[in-house]
Amino acid sequence: MQKITRRTMLAASAAFTVAPALALAQSSKNMTLVVPFPPGGSTDALARLLQSHLQTRLGRTVLVENKSGAAGSLGAAQVAKSPPDGSSFLVTFDSHAVIPAILEKPQVDVEQDLVPVFLVGTAPYVIAANASRPFKTFADIIAASKAKPGSVQYASVGIGTLGHLAMTLLAKKAGVEITHVPYRGGGPAMNDVLGGHVDLIAGSAALVTAQLGPNLRPILQLGRERLPVLKDTQTAIEAGFPDFETLAWWGIFAPKGTPPDVIASMAKSVREILSEPAVASQLRETQQMTLVLADAKDFGTFFAKQVSIWGQVVRENNIKA
Incomplete structure (x- = not known):
């Protein structure tokens, strides 16, 4: 042994x-x-x-x-x-x-x-707007939606995706109606927002930040802390939605x-x-x-x-x- x-x-x-x-x-x-x-x-x-x-x-x-x-x-x-x-x-x-x-x-x-x-x-989800729209903050979106319910539209990469669910929850908390326009993927959704066919997009930070520029303006980020590339954009928590976080x-x-x-x-x-x-x-x-x-x-x-x-x-x- x-x-x-x-x-x-x-x-x-x-x-x-x-x-x-x-x-x-x-x-x-x-x-x-x-x-x-x-x-x-x-x-x-x-x-x-x-x-x-x-x-x-x-x-x-x-x-x-x-x-x-x-x-x-x-x-x-x-x-x-x-x-x-x-x-x-x-x-x-x-x-x-x-x-x-x-x-x-x-x-x-x-x-x-x-x-x-x-x-x-x-990575946090981000809400952005076509730059031709008057929205600078999420408060602007809420005001427009209260003035004319359903008039503001947002794109997502599909029904039941976190972008869709996050916007559904935010609209409910804000007491407004925002119209969902689902797409089959980030490319088509982003193209229609950049083209001005839809007002907003709710997408992952990767999808949104890659297109920021003359045609796309960041409105709200859904992480707990601001991303370095979005240091001037509010988080949902800062915008008055306590503990709200949506992460890809x-x-x-x-x-x-x-x-x-x-x-x-x-x-x-x-x-x-x-x-x-x-x-x-x-x-x-x-x-x-x-x-x-x-x-x-x-x-x-x-x-x-x-x-x-x-x-x-x-x-x-x-x-x-």
């Missing part, structure tokens, strides 16, 4: 520590990062950023597959039905938390069929039943990739993202809160996809 010494105990401990890091690399199967939205959006950009780095780190082929439709539930359902062996992960966006409330018969139970792996980061977020999920060491391995790999200064800087600059880098447990707590908050808004306002 081998004698147990302090050296053998330390060796065993070290082996246990590195095991999660090897869990993904030891698989001979390709890894697929499923994005439940069309190519070109922020989630797709994040997945493709991770793809190249994961492929190099793990020494295995990593693919990105765009599976859009049904408010992101088609891609989520595909991952949920995949083998729980580290070969398939969902890289998704904040609207994932709204699926249970917005769809009558979703193809996936996002709280039971998938498990949180990693919360990448967050990006996260990674795996099929239910995925072994803990595989989840830990993926989280470790993603954390190390996103902690590289060049990568972190890229996400901050292109997405106005605050990197959170939270592992499965903390992400699970955050996600459950998001499901509760926005599910309540959907139900109370009878919003349907």
